[in-house]
Amino acid sequence: MPARMKLTNVNLLRLFEAPGAGDLGREFRSRLFPRKTLVYSPSDEADLVFIVKRGRLRVYLSYEDREFTLAFLEAGDIFSTHTRAFVQTVEDTELLVTGTAAFQQRVSEIPEVSQAMVKVLGDLLKNSLSTIEGLVFKDARLRLVEFLAAAAADRGRPAGGGIMVELGLKTEDIALLVGTTRQTISTIMNDLIKAGIIEKIDRRTICVRKLDELTAWKDSL
Ligand code: HEM
Structure with missing residues (x-):
């Protein structure tokens, strides 16, 4: 931060x-x-x-x-x-x-007035930016999680206690599909990895460790 x-x-x-x-x-x-x-x-x-x-x-x-x-x-x-x-x-x-x-x-x-206005308007701007960010990210998260869950259902095969999914797409392509940026996809993917929901195998393959949590995550968004 x-x-x-x-x-x-x-x-x-x-x-x-x-x-x-x-x-x-x-x-x-x-x-x-x-x-x-x-x-x-x-x-x-x-x-x-x-x-x-x-x-x-x-x-x-x-x-x-x-x-x-x-x-x-x-x-x-x-x-x-x-x-x-x-x-x-x-x-x-x-x-x-x-x-x-x-x-x-x-x-x-009254010179103090402009300072007081900056304080209030700065606060307003900060919260407005958070609101925008939340709305944009929430949308991208939902679409990405939907994409991953669908890929797991279509192409996943059980392996090592999880579901191995060959996405066959690079981050850039997933970003285009989901309608967001590569950076946003990486951020959300990293959140999922940190939560132990997915594991990254290589550039185009993931292992879904907890499909139920992935789906629950989607429903909670
Ligand atoms: C010196 C006195 C002030 C004048 C002449 C003034 C004038 C204006 C004008 C002309 C607009 C554009 C309105 C529109 O687009 O319809 C505006 C918007 C705005 N003003 Fe002021 N203002 C004053 C004081 C303040 C103060 C003290 C605050 C709060 C600290 C403030 C907060 C805002 C905000 C947040 C908007 C955006 C409104 C929106 O788009 O929803 N203004 N102001």
């Missing part, structure tokens, strides 16, 4: 307490929400920016019965309502809310 960039914890709330910050506070109004409240949804017309005063919220995408969490917001974090994400409270929460246009007027005067 690459080294994680640690951002200094910029707490925007401090700005509200700083001397001379009086008029900043006037532009934001406080709103209280009990836990588990859907605070904003993408269909809302309002274009707002908010700072979390206390509590915790979850930012997520929702499609039919599936949800993808993109970020958790905590005290001092900033977010907006003009995104495709839903925002729900996890705990009782207090937000300081203002219009995006009004906020934009003030942004240049």
Whole structure:
């Protein structure tokens, strides 16, 4: 895993307490929400920016019965309502809310804001990348495992406590068949080898050690 960039914890709330910050506070109004409240949804017309005063919220995408969490917001974090994400409270929460246009007027005067935005948006991006990766890999895994199980059923012959399968294809060809890259095929194959499910005999031959686990793996994806 690459080294994680640690951002200094910029707490925007401090700005509200700083001397001379009086008029900043006037532009934001406080709103209280009990836990588990859907605070904003993408269909809302309002274009707002908010700072979390206390509590915790979850930012997520929702499609039919599936949800993808993109970020958790905590005290001092900033977010907006003009995104495709839903925002729900996890705990009782207090937000300081203002219009995006009004906020934009003030942004240049408050350098800490951009740092706070980078922190939240970086978190959002990281989780979005993981979500994309998960979706892409999951698909490739499923197709590869299906391919291996079918090859074992068609061409496998019992040998040495397993099923010897001559794939007859190089990794590049399997990648084309499964619709992914050679690197992804290698990664998934290595996961299967590490789990003791398959064993690599040579470039074009594998031995399926645990066919039931291979099938179970497929069903669990
Ligand atoms: C200075 C005030 C701000 C202005 C003028 C502004 C403006 C915009 C505009 C014009 C878009 C594109 C909208 C579209 O494509 O329909 C956008 C998207 C976005 N903004 Fe802002 N924004 C502001 C503050 C913020 C803040 C504070 C955050 C969160 C920290 C934020 C997060 C986002 C995100 C995540 C998107 C992508 C939305 C999506 O495609 O789902 N914005 N913003």
